[in-house]
Amino acid sequence: MLLPGSGSDDRFVRSAFAGPLSAFGITAVTPVPRPGAAVVDGYRAALDAAAAEPGPLVVGGVSLGAHVATAWAVRHCAALGSRLRGVFVALPAWTGPAGAAPAAQAARATAQLVREAGVAGALAQAAAGSPPWLADELGRAWPRYGPGLAPALDAAAVEPAPTADELAGLDVPVGIVALADDPVHPLAVARRWCAALPRAELVISSLAAFGADPELAGRASLLAWLKAGGR
Incomplete structure (x- = not known):
């Protein structure tokens, strides 16, 4: 698993x-x-x-x-x-505890960006600063979460x-x-x-x-x- x-x-x-x-x-x-x-x-x-x-x-x-x-x-x-x-x-x-770990901070910041710009807007900004392989992965995965992406990222940041x-x-x-x-x-x-x-x-x-x-x-x-x- x-x-x-x-x-x-x-x-x-x-x-x-x-x-x-x-x-x-x-x-x-x-x-x-x-x-x-x-x-x-x-x-x-x-x-x-x-x-x-x-x-x-x-x-x-x-x-x-x-x-x-x-x-x-x-x-x-x-x-x-x-x-x-x-x-x-x-x-x-x-x-x-996650605390201020870099991955937790990144998840919280991304969740806020999704809330402000939507999944498509957040993807555009993330892809601009990412290598092509990562941009491709995010472009496939994030839309599958839909409106559940931001709360899923928030949950990850405190787990x-x-x-x-x-x-x-x-x-x-x-x-x-x-x-x-x-x-x-x-x-x-x-x-x-x-x-x-x-x-x-x-x-x-x-x-x-x-x-x-x-x-x-x-x-x-x-x-x-x-x-x-x-x-």
């Missing part, structure tokens, strides 16, 4: 993970985000539904999706036991990530990928997560590589997970 980031969608996370995971016999299930303030509730409901099915389970996601999936794994790892095979974490953005103490209790293999030059998802946060988790590995790449190759996040997370003992 792989969850998208804030303002992103199931198509993006599927394009990142489905190919690399399928090579290892893992099916990437990617739920469609609920537009509006219930976006995180929708992610948790999807995780609960996946856990109700028999068989092994790996969870994860990108940014907000990684936060929600990891927090869910912390709460359910004891009950799931050996069924929970690990977590894929791409671009963690903060630890514990806490696991604390360092909570991460320390998650004794499953965790594969983390971070970008050395991403100011919104600082490398220091990924290093903090990796240090707190009992069984984690970190793979570091760059924004240019991430933009050029949609599967980079999936391959890097998978590599890190295997290095951490995933199977």
